[in-house]
Amino acid sequence: MATLWFCIVAVMLAVYVILDGFDIGTGAIHLFAAKSDDERRKVLRSIGPVWDGNEVWLLATGGALYFAFPQLYASSFSGFYLPLIMVLWMLMGRAIGLEFRSHIEGPVWKKLCDSVFAVSSILLAIFYGAALGNVVRGVPLAADHYFFLPLWTNWRVGPNPGILDWYTVLSGVVALVALSLHGAHWVALKTDGDLQQRVRKASLILSPALLVLTLLSLIATLSIRPEVLRNFKLAPIGYIIPLAVFGSVVLMFLFTRRGNDKGAFLASSTYLTMMLVGVAFALYPIILPASTGEQFNLTIANSVTSAYAMKVALVWWTFGIIIALGYFVYVYRMFKGKVSLTGSGEHGY
Secondary structure: OHHHHHHHHHHHHHHHHHHHHHHHHHHHHHHHHOOOHHHHHHHHHHHOOOHHHHOHHHHHHHHHHHHHOHHHHHHHHHHOHHHHHHHHHHHHHHHHHHHOOOOOOOHHHHHHHHHHHHHHHHHHHHHHHHHHHHHHHOEOOOOOOOOOOOOEOOOOOOOOOOOEOHHHHHHHHHHHHHHHHHHHHHHHHHOOHHHHHHHHHHHHHHHHHHHHHHHHHHHHHHHHOHHHHHHHHHOHHHHHHHHHHHHHHHHHHHHHHOOOHHHHHHHHHHHHHHHHHHHHHHHOOEEEOEOOOHHHOEEHHHHOOOHHHHHHHHHHHHHHHHHHHHHHHHHHHHOOOOOOOOOOOOOOO
16 A cells, blocks of 8 residues: 555656646746747746646645655655745746736836746756755655755765755756756647747757756766666666656657657656656655665655555545546646637736
């Protein structure tokens, strides 16, 4: 049952990264991709009906983590308190920039909102990537399973690192490029004309950059945590995961060149999913490695809740996920197709 909940949390996190990932990526690129106010409105309208619903998956993942692995929830939310507060500010900045843009007519106000939306999206992508880098690298867990991390120390990977060091910053850059590429594929899928051609060109530039950065991050990961290969050696079928990661990047490039925006978007979704699957596969049964020694690792065994609680939670989770999936299918079917600047009322995005 603990392994089942490990998989459930991992799947929910992957769904969040795919769905809110294109929202974040769209915000990261929209100042550079859109050259006029009308084009920016098109970009914003491409995510306007779905962005707040996509973020529900973050809350749902946090809730599932809370009742399935309470020790991990308590340790992570105390040790990562500062970056979590920063992430909350970035989430609020994205919402303010997106929702308040049309409330006041004026170029200065619109530019301010666009800038807040873009900067918040860029920093959020970097911090999400750095957070994943912290999980892979490990944190200084003590015997009581708690830890504290400053924002940075000497930028080196060691027993007592900071939240930001050379490895986690590299992870943040990989996340920024990956989500920007994901957002570009979404914008290309939802728009047409010059804007669509512009984001396609950006995708053709970002795809090779992502391939190089992914390779560098793989080399860096193996250099600081060679033990991540343990599960791959025990189950060689796991080597399909890195092949799928690099193959999806190649497919992004090929699909974009052929003008197949849906294929490119699905390829970037596959890339994000396989990256997360690779981390989960490499770490299992560890869910938060300790840089202070393997004896302090948080695993599914010493972090999971009671068997009874897991069974009850599974019943309620099943009802909730069916309702959520029905809602998302309905919303995405309702707003399918290309976006338009007409027919959404005076106060649209």
